[in-house]
Amino acid sequence: MSVKKLAKEDFAKFVEALIEKDNVIGVQAKGERFDFAPLESAQDLRLDYDVTLQPPKKYFLPPKEVLMTFEVGGAYASEYEDETFVLLGVHPYDVVGINQMDELFSQDNYDTHYMKRRNNATIIACDVVTPSENVFASSMKTAVVKEGFDILLTDLGDSYVAEAATEKGEALLAGAAEADDAALQAREAVWAKNQKALNKHELECDAAYLPKLLGRSYDHNVWDDMARTCFSCGSCNQVCPTCYCFNVQDDVNWDLKTGQRERCWDGCLLDGFTKVAGEHEFRDQRAHRFRHRLYRKAKYVPAKIGGQIACVGCGRCVGACLPGIANPVSVYNRLIDDLGIG
Amino acid sequence: MCQCCSEKKDIYLPELATVVKADAMNVTEKYLKLSMDGGQFDYVPGQFVEVSLAGIGEAPITITSSPTQEGGFELVVRKIGNVTNAIHTLNPGDKLGIRGPLGDGMYPVEEAKGRDVVFICGGLGLVPQRSFINYVLANRADYGEVTILQGTKCFDQRLFTAEIAEWENRDDVVMLETLDEPDEKWNGNVGVVTTLVPKVKTDWSSAVVSVCGPPVMYKFVLMALEEFDVPHENIYLNLERKMKCGVGKCGHCQINDIYCCMDGPVFRYSDLATMPEAI
Amino acid sequence: MSKPTIAIFDFACCEGCQLQFVNLEEELLDLLGVADVVEWREAMSEKSDEYDIAIIEGSITRLEDEEKLKLIRSRAKVLIALGACATIGGVNKLKNNFDDLDEVKKCVYGKDASKPHLATQETKSVGEVVDVDFCIHGCPIDRAEFTYIVRCLVMGKTPEIPEYPICVECKANGNPCLWDEGQVCLGPIIRAGCKARCPSNGFRCFGCRGYIDNPNVEAAKEVIDKYGLNVDDLKTKMILFGSRQEPTIHG
Numbered sequence: 001m002s003v004k005k006l007a008k009e010d011f012a013k014f015v016e017a018l019i020e021k022d023n024v025i026g027v028q029a030k031g032e033r034f035d036f037a038p039l040e041s042a043q044d045l046r047l048d049y050d051v052t053l054q055p056p057k058k059y060f061l062p063p064k065e066v067l068m069t070f071e072v073g074g075a076y077a078s079e080y081e082d083e084t085f086v087l088l089g090v091h092p093y094d095v096v097g098i099n100q101m102d103e104l105f106s107q108d109n110y111d112t113h114y115m116k117r118r119n120n121a122t123i124i125a126c127d128v129v130t131p132s133e134n135v136f137a138s139s140m141k142t143a144v145v146k147e148g149f150d151i152l153l154t155d156l157g158d159s160y161v162a163e164a165a166t167e168k169g170e171a172l173l174a175g176a177a178e179a180d181d182a183a184l185q186a187r188e189a190v191w192a193k194n195q196k197a198l199n200k201h202e203l204e205c206d207a208a209y210l211p212k213l214l215g216r217s218y219d220h221n222v223w224d225d226m227a228r229t230c231f232s233c234g235s236c237n238q239v240c241p242t243c244y245c246f247n248v249q250d251d252v253n254w255d256l257k258t259g260q261r262e263r264c265w266d267g268c269l270l271d272g273f274t275k276v277a278g279e280h281e282f283r284d285q286r287a288h289r290f291r292h293r294l295y296r297k298a299k300y301v302p303a304k305i306g307g308q309i310a311c312v313g314c315g316r317c318v319g320a321c322l323p324g325i326a327n328p329v330s331v332y333n334r335l336i337d338d339l340g341i342g
Numbered sequence: 343m344c345q346c347c348s349e350k351k352d353i354y355l356p357e358l359a360t361v362v363k364a365d366a367m368n369v370t371e372k373y374l375k376l377s378m379d380g381g382q383f384d385y386v387p388g389q390f391v392e393v394s395l396a397g398i399g400e401a402p403i404t405i406t407s408s409p410t411q412e413g414g415f416e417l418v419v420r421k422i423g424n425v426t427n428a429i430h431t432l433n434p435g436d437k438l439g440i441r442g443p444l445g446d447g448m449y450p451v452e453e454a455k456g457r458d459v460v461f462i463c464g465g466l467g468l469v470p471q472r473s474f475i476n477y478v479l480a481n482r483a484d485y486g487e488v489t490i491l492q493g494t495k496c497f498d499q500r501l502f503t504a505e506i507a508e509w510e511n512r513d514d515v516v517m518l519e520t521l522d523e524p525d526e527k528w529n530g531n532v533g534v535v536t537t538l539v540p541k542v543k544t545d546w547s548s549a550v551v552s553v554c555g556p557p558v559m560y561k562f563v564l565m566a567l568e569e570f571d572v573p574h575e576n577i578y579l580n581l582e583r584k585m586k587c588g589v590g591k592c593g594h595c596q597i598n599d600i601y602c603c604m605d606g607p608v609f610r611y612s613d614l615a616t617m618p619e620a621i
Numbered sequence: 622m623s624k625p626t627i628a629i630f631d632f633a634c635c636e637g638c639q640l641q642f643v644n645l646e647e648e649l650l651d652l653l654g655v656a657d658v659v660e661w662r663e664a665m666s667e668k669s670d671e672y673d674i675a676i677i678e679g680s681i682t683r684l685e686d687e688e689k690l691k692l693i694r695s696r697a698k699v700l701i702a703l704g705a706c707a708t709i710g711g712v713n714k715l716k717n718n719f720d721d722l723d724e725v726k727k728c729v730y731g732k733d734a735s736k737p738h739l740a741t742q743e744t745k746s747v748g749e750v751v752d753v754d755f756c757i758h759g760c761p762i763d764r765a766e767f768t769y770i771v772r773c774l775v776m777g778k779t780p781e782i783p784e785y786p787i788c789v790e791c792k793a794n795g796n797p798c799l800w801d802e803g804q805v806c807l808g809p810i811i812r813a814g815c816k817a818r819c820p821s822n823g824f825r826c827f828g829c830r831g832y833i834d835n836p837n838v839e840a841a842k843e844v845i846d847k848y849g850l851n852v853d854d855l856k857t858k859m860i861l862f863g864s865r866q867e868p869t870i871h872g
Contacts, residue, residue: 070396109589229840231809238792245593254651277423
């Protein structure tokens with residue numbers, strides 16, 4: 001696949017052309033923060049953003065979606081959204097998040113609802129220009145990505161290097177000039193910088209060691225200590241690019257004969273998440289739910305996706321947690337300090 | 343447009359089934375025999391289905407019949423939530439949605455061959471175990487001594503009493519039953535199901551021991567089995583968890599590293615050694 | 622299946638929750654297609670003593686209202702508390718913070734305070750007087766939640782009312798946290814179900830839906846400290862809807 005270079009004004013034209021022919025969702029300002037939203041003009045695009053309020057997950061797994069419609073006593077019919085779209089400006093750590101979700105939703109039992117949206121998407125990633133205040137992608141080895149996108153943009157000041165990684169990306173970049181050696185070297189420098197710079201919280205071990213660390217930490221007092229001030233509000237779940245637990249509910253139309261089955265985001269931190277009919281709740285302690293989330297990120301989910309750590313270091317949970325206890329790095333570091341590595 | 347999904351089945355989409363038979367077993371339990379409108383339905387003892395009532399929701403229910411029985415499959419449903427309440431209103435001829443059979447953790451019908459089998463059931467625990475019991479009895483010559491222990495809270499909650507009576511009358515089955523809170527209608531054993539364990543005559547070192555009951559029961563049964571040094575790899579537990587999707591995605595039924603829906607609902611006890619949340 | 626009958630009653634309140642019924646506009650006709658309303662003072666002149674579902678708006682502030690409510694309870698198969706005044710006592714509970722209710726009355730009504738129709742007592746939520754089957758929370762109620770609950774009830778199904786706090790819906794809407802913008806938002810301890818309407822429009826959560834079943838007081842204290850506030854700062858914000866609040870009813 002090819003690596004192209006686009007001057008900034010040509011890039012703006014590229015974006016305008018993209019908006020003409022597809023649904024483009026791009027990063028834009030939202031108050032003093034940033035978020036993904038439908039893009040109407042290249043001017044609104046802010047590829048210099050630090051982090052978006054929500055991860056791009058919602059375009060594949062929306063907060064609420066209709067899975068199927070039904071007739072009472074009759075058949076069920078799958079419902080799908082089937083429109084192509086372009087996600088423009090996905091940071092490397094979020095690309096990793098999407099790739100992990102792809103694996104989780106396609107393995108064992110293929111989730112056609114997630115995967116149809118995913119297959120309809122074109123992902124244009126961009127290297128981080130402004131590190132956010134809580135990012136720790138460098139620690140999680142997600143500061144730079146080499147795969148999982150259709151196009152990767154790297155800002156070189158007056159131009160972008162644009163690498164196509166798929167046929168889809170290649171087609172979009174047709175016509176652009178090849179990147180010269182100087183541009184490629186400048187891109188290497190951006191990568192080298194980001195590998196280190198996206199590290200506002202530094203994990204004191206190699207991320208690959210985390211599953212082993214947690215293998216020794218189940219009864220550690222950190223869980224009770226931290227969860228003492230946990231609201232069980234699920235904010236950490238809601239903003240996480242790799243949290244994908246969901247609830248399913250039926251609702252009927254006013255005819256009481258037809259209706260739809262919907263799925264909506266859920267969260268393992270929430271009270272009632274494991275409660276069965278008859279009121280027994282299997283993880284009724286805040287500390288156990290708090291531990292469960294951090295075990296999912298660095299032990300349980302990694303076992304399903306070839307050892308990849310399911311925390312991508314975006315830092316959103318750190319900022320979203322009101323009592324300030326959600327930072328995975330502080331918890332893991334405390335375990336390392338207490339238990340050592342080995 | 344995405345074409346690749348169109349050939350793939352929607353894992354959340356129920357298929358229609360028809361109620362063939364429906365009987366109230368007592369105030370809270372209802373028996374249903376179902377037949378898939380699409381025909382074929384192959385399952386193994388221990389597997390469950392997600393039962394859908396359109397507009398009400400979905401609930402996971404373990405199959406109580408044995409695949410050795412002909413003509414549809416059977417469920418027993420306790421009235422305890424929205425879906426199960428609605429199931430209680432079903433009559434023969436009514437339609438409902440079924441996904442499944444689900445669950446890769448099944449009863450060890452093959453592994454148990456040539457060995458003694460002990461079934462320990464608490465209350466509603468008989469319902470899933472009955473699938474395994476009837477499978478063993480349909481292939482009786484393949485197994486060693488068969489012992490069934492049933493503990494129920496009170497007389498009126500006893501289930502499958504005709505079948506239990508049949509098992510009691512068989513020469514090749516030992517059927518022991520006890521009640522927690524007996525009344526004048528009962529003149530049998532009194533106490534919780536663990537009090538029956540010392541009465542079992544079996545080769546504990548090789549017997550397959552299958553346990554199913556309310557969450558609180560497991561640790562007491564396991565303590566009772568420790569007394570006889572039953573190897574943990576021979577003990578099978580059928581666990582209940584909250585489930586939504588039933589196909590390993592939604593996260594509700596997770597027990598440490600494993601998913602009750604995918605890896606269970608039947609687990610070998612030795613496989614749960616590193617799962618503190620299991621028992 | 623014959624349509625269930627509904628009777629709507631109001632006690633001490635602004636009747637703003639009933640107004641949300643009227644605001645359903647065309648959907649109100651849909652609702653009337655699945656249930657018969659047999660009594661509704663705000664919208665019709667008929668009255669009835671026979672009904673399946675009683676919807677109670679308002680809090681209970683007079684002895685005679687307690688008696689009336691108990692009678693309604695004895696007639697209804699299902700009793701629903703509608704809106705914050707009914708579910709948690711609402712704004713009306715502010716007066717329970719004062720020891721001398723006569724003084725309060727004088728302060729509010731002046732020389733009219735002794736008039737017989739003002740013979741009020743401590744404010745009670747509906748659940749403090751009779752058993753409540755379902756709560757429709759909020760000030761005012763959320764129309765979508767209300768219609769969902771009605772559809773559930775006519776289907777014979779228990780509606781799923783969130784046990785989790787507002788933050789869940791607020792974050793799902795993609796909002797930044799209002800605490801970071803200097804607001805003392807009650808979102809983390811208040812029951813969700815309103816789709817975080819206030820915080821999504823830039824206003825802190827006032828707590829009109831009542832506390833979640835298990836709010837974490839320790840966490841609240843920690844957050845107050847972290848943001849350089851004291852307990853009174855938080856109490857001031859909680860008093861509007863959270864005065865002398867009994868735990869809300871499940872469901």
